[in-house]
Amino acid sequence: MPKLPSRIDIIEEGPREGFQIEKGPISTARKIELIDALSQTGLATIQIVSFVNPKRVPGMADAEAVVAGMTPHPKVSYRGLWLNQAGFERARATGRLDLRGAYNVAPSETFLKKNQNRSIAEQTADNAVIIERFKELGVPVEKGGIMAAFGCNYEGDIAPARIVSLVGGLLEQAKAHEVKLEYIMLADTMGWATPASVKRVVGAVSDKYPDVGLSLHLHDTRGLGIANAYAGLEMAVTHYDAAVAGLGGCPFAGNAGAAGNVCTEDLVFMCDEMGIETGVDLQKLIDCAVLAEDIVGHPLPGSVKTGGSLARLRAARAKAAQA
């Protein structure tokens, strides 16, 4: 039996992933309602908004109002996402977010070109500027990310050695700029990962860089999200991005690109049942998933919100036995 980690950290991305993609409109008040409910579950890190062009992402036009309106829980680190300097300045101006720097690379020239209109070399050069800017502002640079680390709609399959090489590049860049990354994120941006490829890629990276922390950002495009997370657990990966109720994805959208992250409460349920600590109260999180479904007004992918926890069944049995 492989040794599973005793504890993992979950980065909840549901509000950002979900409200960004939903056709809506969803009122600012309801967004805040979900964020405030998530704040009570024990989740330590919640990404609540993105600061992007409101013309391109109208669902995030109220990002500042959402941040201003939520009630911060003292133990929660609230995060925002930005894609450029203007977005970062908006996040900073709120004064209520835990700002953390990150920089990304991808193994695919075509993907980068389509997604960010840059070559890999250009992105690496840009990252140097980004890191220096974070340092000037005293923003800790937390992670280096690799997009499409398990396969790419444009480039196809990616050799694990290529990812090891990109991890090496991220680490060298961090060293050159004297920042200490907390971890490297491997993102299955387009839903190509399988449990076997998660093990291959994570194994190859860990063999070369055994002391580097890893995070998995897994999309459930083809139904393997939770199996891929399990493979990550078997490889001792301790950081996972996830989205309550599977927000951000609708399995019935007809658009493969719309599939969301692995569902937080399903991941917490799996961890609870396997003795892995998450710090999250599953029942409170299930209530949040039900709330999320009510807010978006259509079914969301998560299963445990329908199937229910086993802790509840065990408690009911124990109570019946006492009676």
Next chain:
Amino acid sequence: MPKLPSRIDIIEEGPREGFQIEKGPISTARKIELIDALSQTGLATIQIVSFVNPKRVPGMADAEAVVAGMTPHPKVSYRGLWLNQAGFERARATGRLDLRGAYNVAPSETFLKKNQNRSIAEQTADNAVIIERFKELGVPVEKGGIMAAFGCNYEGDIAPARIVSLVGGLLEQAKAHEVKLEYIMLADTMGWATPASVKRVVGAVSDKYPDVGLSLHLHDTRGLGIANAYAGLEMAVTHYDAAVAGLGGCPFAGNAGAAGNVCTEDLVFMCDEMGIETGVDLQKLIDCAVLAEDIVGHPLPGSVKTGGSLARLRAARAKAAQA
């Protein structure tokens, strides 16, 4: 890295699982349409109907008509399900089904009492009669099954040693009656399994009975169906029950008991991508999943039918590269 099996056998149970539970009404012709389409996918075994009391399961009242109307593929073994002598005689009378005997036990007195109004001792005695009857009729006794092998809503968690003991009982009974079981089925009847418990239970059984073939019947009640199947693959389990599109379950039914089996095309996709042979044409199976959704008239749980296969993306890339 664990060694995965090079090939698995899938028993498709979608038509039986699905049409049994759907509120319907679904016409006999449309049931036949799905069965005939599934017959063209390479699936070697398809359970197409159950012979149960039409008053209790109206969706299966046309079982004989379905069997009579389908077009048998010479390479497919068509199966029926029955729960008693009367049901078995109905299956036999069709003359078109591949009759295989099975007998089941469960670790839970309460579950057996509620489900079949029998004690474990009574069921074991009944099984002796059932096995002898199959022998008289020349029906091969294919499998011994253990219901609720990973946990039970009534009895809670089940110690792996209890399952090992039940497997021993099934094997002894087979030996006593001189029948050779092809495999033992471990069923997660109520969706309690996790990848860790699949490994624990399968590991315990395989340690004691290394030569016994195993099958997994996994319900996706709490979203771990495919992760549990992956854990089974890592433990070298080679038989899996599955249902096209996840038929039999609706994640939005509000009824936890309604969650179906692990989805066949998602399982085939995972196997394809990990180099495990299933004999199934994934694209044809995806077409069947889309057809199943059309027939039942509401969304079904499977993901690959929406996300699409990677083989298609790879083929499109190869074609573009040639152009």
